[in-house]
Amino acid sequence: MKRKYLPNTKPVSIKSVLGKFDFDRDKYISREFQKFGYDLASAMGDLKNKSLYIKLAKTTPRKILDQAISFVKDANNVRSKPRLFMWKIGELKKLTKGN
Numbered sequence: 561m562k563r564k565y566l567p568n569t570k571p572v573s574i575k576s577v578l579g580k581f582d583f584d585r586d587k588y589i590s591r592e593f594q595k596f597g598y599d600l601a602s603a604m605g606d607l608k609n610k611s612l613y614i615k616l617a618k619t620t621p622r623k624i625l626d627q628a629i630s631f632v633k634d635a636n637n638v639r640s641k642p643r644l645f646m647w648k649i650g651e652l653k654k655l656t657k658g659n
Contacts, residue, residue, distance in 0.1 A: 593617040596625075603629060606642045616649070624652045 589595050597614030601607050616625065628648040632641050 596622075600625065600629065604632070604642045604645055609642070620649065620653075621656075624649060624656070627652055 589598065594614050594617070597617035598610055600617060601610035601613040604613070606613070628645050631648045632638070632645045635644060638644050
């Protein structure tokens with residue numbers, strides 16, 4: 561089962577979430593931010609650092625993460641998606657802190 565991250569989606573029913581839940585692979589995920597962080601890591605192709613993405617999903621506002629992931633997905637010819645993602649998060653945090 562391939563995982564996809566879809567930004568700005570509508571809320572879905574719990575039945576559909578549990579239908580897609582892989583109990584063997586996701587057995588240690590108990591919170592929503594853990595699932596979101598894991599999906600971020602897989603979208604970036606950086607599963608070895610999944611704990612970093614889970615931490616970001618827990619501490620960083622979702623709006624910033626959504627904007628950063630859409631920026632990375634729109635970028636072409638990127639050498640390192642995770643590096644671009646982290647840079648964009650920093651830029652967005654600076655913008656929100658300045659306002």
